[in-house]
Amino acid sequence: xxxxxxxxxxxxxxxxxxxxxxxxxxxxxxxxxxxxxxxxxxxxxxxxxxxxxxxxxxxxxxxxxxxxxxxxxxxxxxxxxxxxxxxxxxxxxxxxxxxxxxxxxxxxxxxxxxxxxxxxxxxxxxxxxxxxxxxxxxxxxxxxxxxxxxxxxxxxxxxxxxxxxxxxxxxxxxxxxxxxxxxxxxxxxxxxxxxxxxxxxxxxxxxxxxxxxxxxxxxxxxxxxxxxxxxxxxxxxxxxxxxxxxxxxxxxxxxxxxxxxxxxxxxxxxxxxxxxxxxxxxxxxxxxxxxxxxxxxxxxxxxxxxxxxxxxxxxxxxxxxxxxxxxxxxxxxxxxxxxxxxxxxxxxxxxxxxxxxxxxxxxxxxxxxxxxxxxxxxxxxxxxxxxxxxxxxxxxxxxxxxxxxxxxxxxxxxxxxxxxxxxxxxxxxxxxxxxxxxxxxxxxxxxxxxxxxxxxxxxxxxxxxxxxxxxxxxxxxxxxxxxx
Ligand code: NAD
Numbered sequence: 001x002x003x004x005x006x007x008x009x010x011x012x013x014x015x016x017x018x019x020x021x022x023x024x025x026x027x028x029x030x031x032x033x034x035x036x037x038x039x040x041x042x043x044x045x046x047x048x049x050x051x052x053x054x055x056x057x058x059x060x061x062x063x064x065x066x067x068x069x070x071x072x073x074x075x076x077x078x079x080x081x082x083x084x085x086x087x088x089x090x091x092x093x094x095x096x097x098x099x100x101x102x103x104x105x106x107x108x109x110x111x112x113x114x115x116x117x118x119x120x121x122x123x124x125x126x127x128x129x130x131x132x133x134x135x136x137x138x139x140x141x142x143x144x145x146x147x148x149x150x151x152x153x154x155x156x157x158x159x160x161x162x163x164x165x166x167x168x169x170x171x172x173x174x175x176x177x178x179x180x181x182x183x184x185x186x187x188x189x190x191x192x193x194x195x196x197x198x199x200x201x202x203x204x205x206x207x208x209x210x211x212x213x214x215x216x217x218x219x220x221x222x223x224x225x226x227x228x229x230x231x232x233x234x235x236x237x238x239x240x241x242x243x244x245x246x247x248x249x250x251x252x253x254x255x256x257x258x259x260x261x262x263x264x265x266x267x268x269x270x271x272x273x274x275x276x277x278x279x280x281x282x283x284x285x286x287x288x289x290x291x292x293x294x295x296x297x298x299x300x301x302x303x304x305x306x307x308x309x310x311x312x313x314x315x316x317x318x319x320x321x322x323x324x325x326x327x328x329x330x331x332x333x334x335x336x337x338x339x340x341x342x343x344x345x346x347x348x349x350x351x352x353x354x355x356x357x358x359x360x361x362x363x364x365x366x367x368x369x370x371x372x373x374x375x376x377x378x379x380x381x382x383x384x385x386x387x388x389x390x391x392x393x394x395x396x397x398x399x400x401x402x403x404x405x406x407x408x409x410x411x412x413x414x415x416x417x418x419x420x421x422x423x424x425x426x427x428x429x430x431x432x433x434x435x436x437x438x439x440x441x442x443x444x445x446x447x448x449x450x451x452x453x454x455x456x457x458x459x460x461x462x463x464x465x466x467x468x469x470x471x472x473x474x475x476x477x478x479x480x481x482x483x484x
Contacts, residue, residue, distance in 0.1 A: 021089070
């Protein structure tokens with residue numbers, strides 16, 4: 001059976017305590033994950049700290065950049081290994097993992113290598129009280145050991161989105177992947193060794209959150225900064241841990257995103273766009289659309305069209321041709337999603353399609369499958385509309401005016417993303433300015449340029465990463481004043 005070891009100081013480290021990794025497609029045990037205790041987390045943090053003072057810390061930016069290019073190239077060379085690991089852990093369709101997860105995993109190293117190579121720092125000539133001059137300039141210095149705590153929905157993509165810029169800036173990292181997806185983070189250890197990234201620069205500790213590696217890492221006084229992607233509730237716990245020692249945090253948290261479709265939208269494109277944003281990755285995307293608001297004149301037609309699209313999605317295992325929808329990540333998550341399916345029914349929603357589990361053949365029947373589901377008719381106060389379900393489902397409600405659509409979109413604690421569909425350029429820009437989110441897509445969804453700011457407003461996050469914004473988190477500016 002596959003063993004998922006910790007990766008500490010360039011070595012794969014076994015522990016006495018393991019837990020099973022199960023395949024979401026059929027619930028079969030596919031590996032044993034070696035859970036890091038306090039001793040392993042201590043060792044990982046110590047290795048990361050020592051590496052800061054070693055060859056890594058002494059490297060020029062150009063040398064670091066060359067190593068990060070080599071990491072990206074090696075991920076691409078081992079593309080199939082990463083693809084297989086990601087599909088085994090998540091059950092997501094091959095078409096998705098091969099076009100999104102793995103290419104972005106490699107790109108995250110290349111893009112931030114380019115950014116750190118090209119970013120200027122400030123320099124001012126200033127007048128001094130004695131009538132002379134001084135030069136004041138900034139040195140961009142690493143923040144130190146960064147704790148990286150990751151979710152399971154886009155494991156390699158979201159982990160490297162933090163590790164890429166952290167390493168580009170000269171930091172070292174200790175990564176805690178999700179307990180559900182240990183594969184690609186472990187594999188990345190092999191890549192680091194192969195291309196010659198010094199020992200201790202990249203470390204991985206496996207385990208859970210509270211009372212396990214996640215808590216040990218985020219409470220560890222040797223960690224200088226914490227970057228986290230996951231649920232808002234977990235963010236609260238990590239923020240409390242980070243308060244000790246006043247360590248900075250960067251948080252990408254949950255969402256309850258609105259999709260808004262105006263009557264003047266290109267109908268076919270809007271239906272296709274909302275189909276993707278509601279159901280891609282089986283709805284397990286923080287940026288996904290779980291609340292859809294459609295202008296009244298096209299409401300009935302839109303609901304019928306989205307129903308047809310949802311019913312045409314093909315549910316199945318990763319490598320089956322034509323599959324567009326995989327399983328949910330775990331039995332626990334399936335129970336959570338189905339509890340919302342139940343709540344919707346109990347609150348009197350009209351179930352337009354889905355609402356249960358599909359019947360799957362053979363051993364797949366043990367997997368964590370749920371039907372893509374659409375509801376109408378719930379009050380806006382319903383937990384189904386206010387809480388993040390993180391499954392392949394959405395509720396559709398009608399609206400009449402632009403003002404009403406804005407009010408509906410903003411009536412949630414979250415503020416991560418929105419997608420607006422209209423052909424009126426004025427409407428589009430007014431919506432972008434009025435909806436309280438970090439990301440607003442117009443006539444599109446999930447378009448990302450890694451040089452731009454990414455993050456959430458309200459309960460959806462703290463700070464922005466992407467482009468130079470990542471550098472703001474992963475470095476500190478030291479101001480140097482030189483009397484001339
Ligand atoms: P989660 O919060 O349950 O777990 C995320 C990670 O935190 C895991 O590695 C987990 O082991 C760890 N963890 C849990 N409790 C901890 C604690 N007390 N201390 C330290 N670590 C702890 O999230 P998840 O279920 O893995 O992921 C789904 C969530 O992530 C959704 O809410 C989704 O919206 C969010 N997400 C947000 C973004 C974004 O960019 N905003 C992207 C992807 C996912």
